[in-house]
Amino acid sequence: MEEIRNKVAESGLITINLEQYYPDHQPMPLDLKNFLFMEMLLKEKDFREALDRHDWTQYNNKDVAVYCSTDAIVPMWAYMLVASKLTEIARSIISGTPEEAFKQVFIQNIHQVDAASFEDKRVVIKGCGDRPVPEYAYAEISIKLLPVVKSLMYGEPCSTVPVYKRK
Numbered sequence: 001m002e003e004i005r006n007k008v009a010e011s012g013l014i015t016i017n018l019e020q021y022y023p024d025h026q027p028m029p030l031d032l033k034n035f036l037f038m039e040m041l042l043k044e045k046d047f048r049e050a051l052d053r054h055d056w057t058q059y060n061n062k063d064v065a066v067y068c069s070t071d072a073i074v075p076m077w078a079y080m081l082v083a084s085k086l087t088e089i090a091r092s093i094i095s096g097t098p099e100e101a102f103k104q105v106f107i108q109n110i111h112q113v114d115a116a117s118f119e120d121k122r123v124v125i126k127g128c129g130d131r132p133v134p135e136y137a138y139a140e141i142s143i144k145l146l147p148v149v150k151s152l153m154y155g156e157p158c159s160t161v162p163v164y165k166r167k
Contacts, residue, residue, distance in 0.1 A: 013157045014118065017126040018133045018141060021109040027094060027101035028059055030086075032068040032078065040072045051081060056089055064090045065101035103136060110140045119148045125163075127155045 033039040035050040066082055068074050079095060086093045094101040125141055138154070145152055146164055153160035 013122050013124050013153075013160075015124045015126055015157055016141065017129060018110070018137045019126075019129045019131050021106060021113075021137070022131060023063070023102055023105040023109065025062070027063040027065040027098050027105065029098045030059070030064050030066045030082065032066065032074055032082070033070045033072065036068075036070070036072055036074075039070050042072065042074055042078060047078060048081070051085055054085070056085055059086055059090045061089075061091050063092045063094060063101060063105050065094050065096055065098040067095070067097045067100075069097075103134070106134070106137060107140050110137060110144060113141070113144055115144050115148050118145055120150045122151045122153070123149050124153045124155065124157055124160050 035042075035047055035054075037043050037046055064086055066079060066086075083093050092105070094104050096104070123145060125138060142152060142163065149164070150166050151162070152164040153162050155161050
């Protein structure tokens with residue numbers, strides 16, 4: 001009787017699951033409309049007073065998405081003023097909607113991958129999982145790994161789509 005072999009395990013493929021780079025929490029939104037007169041007009045004195053009254057402790061060690069959801073004209077110094085309030089408290093301050101902030105944090109997490117640890121390796125980027133992985137994450141990990149890997153594939157180790165093979 002012939003021994004059953006796990007050819008996938010013997011192949012030397014390294015699988016990367018992009019879900020492990022998901023931000024560990026959703027960025028907290030900070031919508032500037034809430035500090036504007038009638039949610040549309042920035043009056044400097046009122047704006048500064050509203051910022052002074054705001055409870056900034058809720059952003060402690062959080063990623064904060066700073067944006068304005070209305071069509072108000074918000075001067076650049078207003079964003080600077082908000083950043084000055086958050087700098088000592090927040091983990092990071094991201095200019096953009098919560099969705100844009102999530103994307104930025106996700107990409108930052110991927111950029112922290114030690115590409116050198118995949119040098120001359122055969123790598124599979126896992127295609128299915130419990131959470132949907134956005135397309136930009138696949139592009140970012142490819143950009144990160146292509147200069148060093150021997151080959152890059154997409155899918156599952158038992159069924160991959162070749163993406164790149166060094167010549």
